[in-house]
Amino acid sequence: MFLYIIKRLIQMIPLVIGITFVSFIIIQLAPGSYIDQLKMNPQISAETLKELEKSYGLDQPLLIQYFKWLMNALTFDLGYSFSFHVPVTQLIQERVWNTLFLSITSAILAWGLAVPMGIWAALKPNSWVDKFIQLFSFTFMSIPNFFLAFLMLFVAVKTGIFPTGGATSPDYDQMSLIGKIADRLWHVALPAFVLAVGSLAGLVRLVRSAMIESLQSDYVLFARAKGLPEKDVIFKHALKNALNPFITLLGFEIANLISGAALVEIIVNWPGMGMLMLDAVLKQDLYLVMGGLYIGAIMLIVGNLIADILLAKIDPRVRQREVEGILK
Amino acid sequence: MKEIIKYIKKNKLAYMSLYILVILYFLAVFADFISPYPYDIQHRDTPYHPPTQIHFFDKEGNFHLRPFVYKYELIDPVFKVYKINEDKIYPVQFFTEGEKHYLFGVIPTNIHLFGVKGDGKIFLLGADHLGRDIFSRLLYGSRVSLSIGLVGVLLSFSLGSLIGGISGYFGGKIDNILMRLSEIVMSFPGFYLMLALRAIFPITLSSVQVYFLIVVILSFIGWAGLARVIRGMVLSIREQDFVIAAKSYGASSFRIITKHIIPNTFSYLLIAATLSIPGYILGESALSLLGLGIQEPYASWGNMLSAARSITAISSYPWILSPGVAIFITILAFNLLGDALRDALDPKLRKML
Numbered sequence: 001m002f003l004y005i006i007k008r009l010i011q012m013i014p015l016v017i018g019i020t021f022v023s024f025i026i027i028q029l030a031p032g033s034y035i036d037q038l039k040m041n042p043q044i045s046a047e048t049l050k051e052l053e054k055s056y057g058l059d060q061p062l063l064i065q066y067f068k069w070l071m072n073a074l075t076f077d078l079g080y081s082f083s084f085h086v087p088v089t090q091l092i093q094e095r096v097w098n099t100l101f102l103s104i105t106s107a108i109l110a111w112g113l114a115v116p117m118g119i120w121a122a123l124k125p126n127s128w129v130d131k132f133i134q135l136f137s138f139t140f141m142s143i144p145n146f147f148l149a150f151l152m153l154f155v156a157v158k159t160g161i162f163p164t165g166g167a168t169s170p171d172y173d174q175m176s177l178i179g180k181i182a183d184r185l186w187h188v189a190l191p192a193f194v195l196a197v198g199s200l201a202g203l204v205r206l207v208r209s210a211m212i213e214s215l216q217s218d219y220v221l222f223a224r225a226k227g228l229p230e231k232d233v234i235f236k237h238a239l240k241n242a243l244n245p246f247i248t249l250l251g252f253e254i255a256n257l258i259s260g261a262a263l264v265e266i267i268v269n270w271p272g273m274g275m276l277m278l279d280a281v282l283k284q285d286l287y288l289v290m291g292g293l294y295i296g297a298i299m300l301i302v303g304n305l306i307a308d309i310l311l312a313k314i315d316p317r318v319r320q321r322e323v324e325g326i327l328k
Numbered sequence: 329m330k331e332i333i334k335y336i337k338k339n340k341l342a343y344m345s346l347y348i349l350v351i352l353y354f355l356a357v358f359a360d361f362i363s364p365y366p367y368d369i370q371h372r373d374t375p376y377h378p379p380t381q382i383h384f385f386d387k388e389g390n391f392h393l394r395p396f397v398y399k400y401e402l403i404d405p406v407f408k409v410y411k412i413n414e415d416k417i418y419p420v421q422f423f424t425e426g427e428k429h430y431l432f433g434v435i436p437t438n439i440h441l442f443g444v445k446g447d448g449k450i451f452l453l454g455a456d457h458l459g460r461d462i463f464s465r466l467l468y469g470s471r472v473s474l475s476i477g478l479v480g481v482l483l484s485f486s487l488g489s490l491i492g493g494i495s496g497y498f499g500g501k502i503d504n505i506l507m508r509l510s511e512i513v514m515s516f517p518g519f520y521l522m523l524a525l526r527a528i529f530p531i532t533l534s535s536v537q538v539y540f541l542i543v544v545i546l547s548f549i550g551w552a553g554l555a556r557v558i559r560g561m562v563l564s565i566r567e568q569d570f571v572i573a574a575k576s577y578g579a580s581s582f583r584i585i586t587k588h589i590i591p592n593t594f595s596y597l598l599i600a601a602t603l604s605i606p607g608y609i610l611g612e613s614a615l616s617l618l619g620l621g622i623q624e625p626y627a628s629w630g631n632m633l634s635a636a637r638s639i640t641a642i643s644s645y646p647w648i649l650s651p652g653v654a655i656f657i658t659i660l661a662f663n664l665l666g667d668a669l670r671d672a673l674d675p676k677l678r679k680m681l
Contacts, residue, residue, distance in 0.1 A: 027524070143656050144656065146613070150652060262519045281524065
């Protein structure tokens with residue numbers, strides 16, 4: 001197992017280099033840099049500009065700039081943001097917790113509902129419950145999440161039940177600990193609901209079809225023939241086998257924790273990574289955009305890695321092919 | 329092809345979706361004829377005009393065969409409160425004269441499907457902050473939003489299937505390089521990559537340029553996943569007898585890939601294309617929504633929705649959300665159709681899902 005993880009980590013190296021290089025090229029292609037904007041300002045002297053260019057390393061050739069950035073990026077030192085005048089790592093750290101809080105809440109909501117709903121639908125295929133769940137999933141799969149966010153904002157404004165922006169109330173600092181938790185949950189409810197409904201709709205369909213297939217298999221027939229109680233058949237035999245493909249999806253979920261919510265964040269004014277990235281792109285803040293791309297891509301690779309390891313741990317067939325394969 | 333149509337006809341939902349899509353594309357083609365106003369005509373005296381009600385009975389209860397509308401008078405210019413003036417009726421005229429437009433882009437005419445004469449106005453879905461008719465803009469916007477899906481899929485699928493075909497057919501080093509490349513593209517979070525790629529180009533471009541830019545960006549992101557699937561299919565197809573036969577009579581590699589191998593993946597491509605069109609529509613909407621896509625005064629469903637980013641506007645004038653409903657209907661139709669196609673063409677996939 002250990003060797004397998006090492007092998008996967010080594011495989012990641014060229015990918016990371018490729019990703020960072022591509023994002024670096026993308027940003028270099030962008031017209032003008034932040035320095036150009038400062039040049040327009042007559043109050044800034046030519047010496048200061050030179051100083052700035054030097055301290056950001058902008059006067060060096062492209063490849064050297066890239067390697068400097070890459071070396072630092074490996075230790076999560078992502079350079080300095082031109083427009084916010086603070087290190088990129090610090091900026092991202094400030095925002096990333098809000099984003100993680102939102103996406104983890106919505107992921108728990110989506111998975112927590114999708115699995116029981118999917119099983120329920122699969123147990124009685126073509127019953128009215130199943131048809132209702134399918135209708136639900138088709139409808140909400142097709143509603144764009146930004147549109148759902150607008151609709152929920154409309155409801156929030158009309159009813160006043162939910163706040164319409166931000167992660168905390170203005171008087172958050174004076175609240176008691178329980179008040180603080182309640183306040184955060186109250187603020188996260190609307191965007192988390194929007195995100196959860198979207199992924200729930202897709203997940204339910206998958207859980208349902210995986211369960212139906214699993215329930216028709218020989219091992220379930222055998223478990224039933226053995227006279228096991230139906231509860232054990234469903235949860236211990238059918239569900240366990242049906243959920244294998246979802247480990248891969250879980251990896252995607254981890255990968256999407258940072259970037260998946262971006263558009264909804266922007267619409268509901270959630271102070272997370274989405275807003276930060278949009279600002280960075282609009283202001284041509286080179287290191288900030290690259291930092292965001294880099295962190296997002298790392299999360300994706302790590303997510304896939306975790307999924308592969310879990311899959312190898314759970315599924316003996318995969319373990320045999322992948323893990324024991326390298327030992328020989 | 330006949331079998332597909334037969335199968336879709338059996339599936340009622342898919343058949344309905346096909347009809348809805350045909351109607352939507354029809355509306356898009358004839359947008360300038362069907363819409364009562366051009367997309368950029370502003371009625372500054374009626375900002376946020378609510379949707380006009382169509383009446384058949386006047387206030388005395390008399391029935392009119394020809395539907396008519398009342399005039400809406402702005403009584404509070406700050407909060408945009410309107411009062412309906414029931415003194416005068418404005419009959420809805422069909423095939424009436426209006427602003428000049430070019431049918432199919434060439435035939436000059438000033439006939440519109442319907443309209444109201446005089447100082448009465450007909451805004452079926454209300455008006456936006458500049459008093460532009462949302463219904464008309466929705467129709468004009470559908471040209472962008474509906475075509476971008478087709479053009480985007482065409483481009484990324486040609487790219488993806490060609491790269492996947494080359495990769496699978498030749499194998500070895502080429503395969504290795506191309507697949508690493510696709511892995512890199514797939515490792516980026518899609519939305520961030522879209523924003524970053526958009527940032528390469530100046531924010532202010534002409535709308536035609538932005539349109540093609542969006543297509544290129546979305547295709548650049550989209551080809552990788554497809555190329556990997558096609559590669560997998562090609563790996564098994566290339567061992568089959570007809571490929572070996574083609575090789576033996578001396579067909580070139582390019583010919584074998586494009587004439588013999590890729591056509592064998594068509595049924596998969598058709599399904600995947602139908603199911604990925606929504607992604608392109610959403611991508612365009614998202615960019616335009618953030619002000620990075622199609623620019624005013626041109627209409628697209630995304631940039632019309634950007635008016636809804638102000639919370640006061642959503643709560644007071646909810647009709648500005650109607651482009652969202654249009655996006656929803658379109659995506660639902662494509663999803664239902666794609667699902668039915670998958671069932672029809674690929675019983676194997678059906679089992680898997």
